[in-house]
Every structure is written in structure tokens, then in C-alpha cells.
Amino acid sequence: MTVTEQGLLERDKDTMTLNMGPQHPSTHGVFRVVLEMDGEIVLSAVPDIGYLHTGIEKSSENKRYVHVIPMTDRLDYLNPPGNNLAFCLTTEKLLQVEIPGRAQYIRVIMCELTRIASHLLWLGTHALDIGAMTVFLYAWREREMILDLNEMISGVRMMTSFIRIGGVAKDATPEWIQGTRKFIDYFPEKIDEYESLLTKNPIWMDRTQGVGVFSREQAIDWSFSGPCLRASGVDFDFRKKRPYSGYENFRFEVPVGKNGDIYDRYRCRIQEMRESREILKQALDNLPDDGYKIADNKISLPPRKTLKTSMEALIHHFKLVSEGIKVPAGETYVPTEGPRGEVGFYIVSDGSNIPYRVKLRAPSFMAIPGMCHMMNGHFIADVVGIIGSVDIVMGEVDR
Amino acid sequence: MTAEEVVEKIKSSMGQDVQSAEVHLGDAVVHVAPEFLPKVAEFLKDDPDLAFDYLSDIRGVDYLKMEREPRFEAVYELHSIDKNHSVRVRVGIPEENPSVPTVTKLWSSAVFPEREIFDMFGVHIEGLEDERRLIMPETWEGHPLRKDYPLVWEDIAFTHNRDFKKELVKENPAKR
Numbered sequence: 001m002t003v004t005e006q007g008l009l010e011r012d013k014d015t016m017t018l019n020m021g022p023q024h025p026s027t028h029g030v031f032r033v034v035l036e037m038d039g040e041i042v043l044s045a046v047p048d049i050g051y052l053h054t055g056i057e058k059s060s061e062n063k064r065y066v067h068v069i070p071m072t073d074r075l076d077y078l079n080p081p082g083n084n085l086a087f088c089l090t091t092e093k094l095l096q097v098e099i100p101g102r103a104q105y106i107r108v109i110m111c112e113l114t115r116i117a118s119h120l121l122w123l124g125t126h127a128l129d130i131g132a133m134t135v136f137l138y139a140w141r142e143r144e145m146i147l148d149l150n151e152m153i154s155g156v157r158m159m160t161s162f163i164r165i166g167g168v169a170k171d172a173t174p175e176w177i178q179g180t181r182k183f184i185d186y187f188p189e190k191i192d193e194y195e196s197l198l199t200k201n202p203i204w205m206d207r208t209q210g211v212g213v214f215s216r217e218q219a220i221d222w223s224f225s226g227p228c229l230r231a232s233g234v235d236f237d238f239r240k241k242r243p244y245s246g247y248e249n250f251r252f253e254v255p256v257g258k259n260g261d262i263y264d265r266y267r268c269r270i271q272e273m274r275e276s277r278e279i280l281k282q283a284l285d286n287l288p289d290d291g292y293k294i295a296d297n298k299i300s301l302p303p304r305k306t307l308k309t310s311m312e313a314l315i316h317h318f319k320l321v322s323e324g325i326k327v328p329a330g331e332t333y334v335p336t337e338g339p340r341g342e343v344g345f346y347i348v349s350d351g352s353n354i355p356y357r358v359k360l361r362a363p364s365f366m367a368i369p370g371m372c373h374m375m376n377g378h379f380i381a382d383v384v385g386i387i388g389s390v391d392i393v394m395g396e397v398d399r
Numbered sequence: 400m401t402a403e404e405v406v407e408k409i410k411s412s413m414g415q416d417v418q419s420a421e422v423h424l425g426d427a428v429v430h431v432a433p434e435f436l437p438k439v440a441e442f443l444k445d446d447p448d449l450a451f452d453y454l455s456d457i458r459g460v461d462y463l464k465m466e467r468e469p470r471f472e473a474v475y476e477l478h479s480i481d482k483n484h485s486v487r488v489r490v491g492i493p494e495e496n497p498s499v500p501t502v503t504k505l506w507s508s509a510v511f512p513e514r515e516i517f518d519m520f521g522v523h524i525e526g527l528e529d530e531r532r533l534i535m536p537e538t539w540e541g542h543p544l545r546k547d548y549p550l551v552w553e554d555i556a557f558t559h560n561r562d563f564k565k566e567l568v569k570e571n572p573a574k575r
Contacts, residue, residue: 049533049534050532050533050534050535050536053534053535055543057544058543058544058550062550093424093425094424220452220453220480221452221506221507221508222507222508223453223454223455223506223508234480236480241483242483330423330424331423331460331474332423332424332426333426333476333487335455335478335485342455344455344456346456346458346474346476348460350464350465356460356464356465357458357460357461359456359458359459361455361456361476365511365512366455366456366508366511366512368511369507369508369510369511370507370508373507398534399534
């Protein structure tokens with residue numbers, strides 16, 4: 001603004017700068033974006049992040065490997081087992097150990113349940129952003145059942161910290177397996193219910209089809225991953241391309257979209273929930289029986305009852321609790337497929353019991369510049385839809 | 400291609416520009432000097448056999464406490480979507496005037512991780528249009544993920560304490 005000779009205020013430019021966030025219900029956390037508007041059209045969008053910075057990477061450099069696991073829960077707080085798994089797989093790769101089949105399957109069951117829970121939360125909030133209120137309540141109803149299953153096995157509803165280096169914390173109980181079976185029998189008709197509310201809904205289609213389009217080349221160039229990448233027609237899923245934790249044993253499809261718009265991202269995620277349910281069914285049917293953690297007592301604690309009879313077990317127990325796991329020097333990275341895309345930890349080890357450097361590859365963090373590029377030329381009302389469709393979680397963006 | 404084939408291909412085509420290439424724990428790893436990074440990155444992206452069209456991540460590492468030369472490192476993780484193979488490009492950056500060329504012209508998404516490396520390690524990104532802090536506030540002093548960054552000190556930004564005396568506050572060791 002400048003003041004003219006007559007003392008009137010005069011605008012310097014014909015555009016308006018609009019601040020959105022960090023306190024905005026549709027930015028899914030504390031994401032701020034500064035929009036340059038021409039009327040209702042977005043000319044440019046500049047992202048601003050860092051409001052949720054907690055210094056988890058710095059803290060990890062001063063904690064033992066086992067103590068980092070609960071912090072990984074808090075990174076992507078909608079996918080705690082997935083983050084635990086990514087961290088444990090990388091540490092296990094440095095340790096060069098093989099995990100028993102039962103532990104791998106329990107990990108897969110937890111990760112797939114959480115994938116469904118994360119997609120349900122996304123579906124509810126995304127539909128709510130665009131104006132479909134009912135789906136929110138329905139999605140929350142089923143998400144609650146998954147959180148109850150989490151509580152049943154780990155004692156915690158969300159931040160489970162259940163996947164540990166060398167296996168999982170406890171063995172799966174028959175009640176939990178029974179409960180998971182009940183859930184996967186109950187769930188498919190509920191997906192149909194969500195779809196009956198949205199998929200053919202003319203308002204939903206108007207708001208999502210042809211909006212926020214990213215071509216195959218753009219999606220790759222801007223490092224989109226997960227459902228957003230696949231919605232643009234790229235058939236790339238780490239569970240299929242580079243199987244980890246026993247994913248090679250399961251038959252499932254990778255849903256791929258065509259147009260790369262919001263509607264395709266929605267269809268991809270809905271279909272992914274069905275495929276996750278398929279994986280869960282196969283994992284429960286073929287659950288092996290060879291132990292829930294590795295036998296190497298330098299990595300996993302010896303059984304409690306042996307402590308009173310075996311000197312060796314007592315020493316191992318004492319060393320593991322007081323000193324922790326010593327990880328051989330080296331640096332490595334294992335990509336995994338989380339609900340939002342490629343999740344992985346780059347760990348540099350100097351041979352001690354404390355990681356030298358831990359860096360999370362966060363799908364939301366890498367997608368934000370592309371998401372803001374996507375907003376250009378759209379109406380302001382579509383900005384909310386675009387942010388929702390990319391499904392960002394600020395916990396893993398700011399770390 | 401397997402990791403061995405990727406390393407072999409890079410060695411045979413770019414042997415004079417890369418410092419070394421090896422397979423570490425099953426991953427293809429290439430060491431490159433900062434001045435050769437644009438050339439090597441362009442080759443990795445455009446070569447039809449390698450076709451590393453997807454930038455997964457860029458991480459900074461400060462090797463101060465491991466006493467390794469050079470002190471800083473930028474690590475680029477690249478995937479090829481069609482060929483389904485990966486490579487890790489490790490660029491060692493010396494302590495004096497640390498800087499590394501940008502790769503945003505090849506992979507647009509590099510802008511956030513590059514800004515993060517500047518923010519967290521103080522490594523200047525040559526050619527990056529928008530070199531601002533990303534995560535820390537703009538007024539922040541120091542680069543938090545450096546290994547010599549003090550863990551215990553924080554400036555008092557605001558206080559309700561009326562008896563608060565400026566001279567009682569010790570000088571911030573992070574300011575240099």
C-alpha cells in the first residue's frame with residue numbers, strides 16, 4: 001500500500017496476499033501457506049513449515065537405539081507401527097539379522113491395520129473439508145475398532161511402540177487374532193457404505209474430478225509417493241517392488257489411477273483399504289509359529305523365567321538394559337511403504353549403542369512443494385481439497 | 400539392475416568424475432566431489448539404462464565426532480521408477496565455506512531438503528533461488544544438527560519476570 005498525494009491509500013498490485021494457517025481446520029495440523037490471489041484464483045502458493053518442530057532427529061543422536069522407537073511413533077502419528085518398522089528394519093539391516101516369520105507377520109498385521117486406520121482418518125477429514133459431514137462419523141466408528149485392537153495387543157491405542165529391534169514386544173494373543181478376524185469380516189461392507197456416500201455423489205465428483213491434476217511426469221518430478229504417486233498412473237509400491245518383512249508372501253493388487261486428480265487419489269485409497277484387508281486375511285490364516293522375536297540375546301531380552309536359573313541370561317539381561325544394543329558401524333536406508341508413501345530412516349552408526357545420525361524420509365515433507373505447485377491456477381475453495389487429498393501429517397514434516 | 404550392475408555402469412561411464420563407487424550392505428553407493436555433482440547427477444538422470452528419475456531424499460550428516468574428512472556430507476537417495484533400482488550419492492563437503500550445488504533443475508522436489516540442509520547444517524546451496532531457513536525460525540542463530548551445537552542453551556525470548564536483568568544472562572555460546 002502507498003499513500004497518494006491526496007492522502008488516499010493506493011494498492012501497489014492487483015493481487016491479494018492471503019494467509020492460510022497455521023491455525024486453520026483444513027490444513028491438518030499446523031501447516032501455513034501464503035497464497036497470492038487474483039480474485040478467487042491462486043497465482044502462487046508459498047509453504048511455511050516448522051511450527052511443530054520438536055527436534056526428534058537431534059534427540060535421537062543422544063538416545064540408545066531402543067529409546068528412539070517411541071519417538072518414531074510421534075513422527076507420523078497416524079502410522080506409528082509403520083515408523084517403528086522402518087526404524088527397526090534399518091537397524092536390523094545394520095545388525096545383519098534375520099527376523100522369525102511370526103514376528104514379521106505380526107508386524108505386517110499391525111502395519112496394515114494402521115494403514116486402514118490412517119486412510120479412514122484421511123477419508124473422514126478430507127470429506128469433512130469438502131463438505132460431506134456424514135462420512136466423518138462413519139469412518140471414525142471403524143477407526144475406533146482398530147484402536148481398540150491396538151490397545152488389546154500393546155496396551156496403547158495410538159502410540160503403540162510395539163515393533164522392536166529383533167521382533168515385536170509381545171506375542172500375539174488368541175483374543176487379538178480373534179478380534180482382528182472379526183474386524184476384517186465386518187469391514188468390507190463398511191467400505192461399500194463409504195463408497196455409496198461419495199463415489200457416485202454428484203457434488204463430490206464436481207468438487208474432485210479434474211481438480212488438482214498431476215501428470216505422471218509431474219508426480220515423479222515432485223517426488224510424490226504412495227497413493228498420490230499411484231493415482232497419477234505410476235505403478236510403484238515398495239511392498240511389491242522391494243518386498244520387506246515378508247510382503248512377498250502375500251497376494252494383493254496395487255491400485256493405480258489414471259488422471260491424477262483428487263478423485264483418483266480417493267479411489268486409490270479406498271481400494272488400498274480393500275487390499276489391506278486381503279493382506280490381513282492371508283497373514284492371519286498363515287501366521288507361522290516360530291517365535292515373536294529372535295533368539296539372539298545380544299539383541300532381544302532373554303525370557304524372564306530364565307533369569308533366576310541362568311547366569312548367562314542374567315548377564316545378557318543386565319547388559320541389554322544398562323548398555324543397549326551395539327550396532328556395527330555403517331550407514332544404510334530401507335524404504336518401506338507407509339499409508340502416505342515411502343517411509344524410511346537413514347541411520348549412520350559409529351559402532352556404539354547410540355545412533356550417530358537418524359534422518360527420516362517423510363513422504364509428506366517431500367510432497368509439500370509439489371502440493372503447493374499443484375495449487376497454482378485453482379480456485380481458493382479447491383486449495384482445501386488439494387491439501388486434504390495429498391494427506392499431509394505435520395508431525396513428520398517438521399520432525 | 401542389481402546394485403553391482405549399477406556400480407559397474409557408473410564406474411565404466413563416469414570413472415573420472417566419481418571418487419569411488421562400491422556396494423555397501425547391498426546398496427549402490429557413489430562418492431562424488433561437490434564440483435562434479437551437477438555433471439554426475441545429470442548423467443544418472445538422463446542415462447537410459449540408469450534413469451534415476453525419482454529423488455527420494457537428501458540428508459545432511461556432520462562427521463565432526465567421527466573425525467572423518469571432509470566434515471559434512473550430503474547424501475542423495477535416488478530411485479528409478481521404471482527400472483526399480485536405487486543409488487546413494489554421497490557428496491563430501493569440506494568445513495571451510497561449506498557449499499554444494501543445487502539439483503533442483505533435475506528434480507524439482509529437491510528444494511525442501513536442500514533448504515533443510517542449509518537450515519540444519521549451514522551448508523550453502525549454490526544456485527538455489529530461495530535459500531531461507533526452512534524449519535527453524537528466520538531469526539534463529541546457529542545450525543542445530545551440527546555436532547558442535549550446544550544442547551543446553553537457549554536464549555530467553557520473552558519473560559514475565561519483572562526483576563529479569565539482562566546482565567544476569569550469560570552470553571550465548573552458540574553465537575560466534
